[in-house]
Amino acid sequence: MNKDKCCVEGCSNPIKVQTKQLCEMHYTRLRRHGNVHITYKPRRKIRTCAVKNCDLDIKSLGLCHRHYYAYKTSSPDYRKHLDQIVLKTKVIG
Numbered sequence: 001m002n003k004d005k006c007c008v009e010g011c012s013n014p015i016k017v018q019t020k021q022l023c024e025m026h027y028t029r030l031r032r033h034g035n036v037h038i039t040y041k042p043r044r045k046i047r048t049c050a051v052k053n054c055d056l057d058i059k060s061l062g063l064c065h066r067h068y069y070a071y072k073t074s075s076p077d078y079r080k081h082l083d084q085i086v087l088k089t090k091v092i093g
Ligand SMILES: [Zn+2]
Pocket: 006, 007, 008, 011, 012, 013, 022, 023, 024, 025, 026
C-alpha cells in the first residue's frame, strides 16, 4: 500500500493534506467545488448584448445597459424592434 500518494484514482501526486489523503490539487478542488473530480472548465459562456454588432455585457433581458436603457425608455415601436432582435438571436431565460 502506498500511503504517500493522493487517494484519487489515477493521481500520483504526493499527499499534501494527510487527513484527506489528497494532493494539493485535489484538496484545492475539493475545497473549491466540493468534489475532487470536478475540473475547472474554461467553458466561457459568452453573454453579450443581443443587439447585432453590440458586444457589451448583458445587463438585463439579454441587452446591455445601453440597449436595456434604450428599451426601458423607448417608444413602443423601438421596443417592438428590440423584441424582435432579442427573440431572433437569443433565448431569454
Ligand atoms: Zn490528487
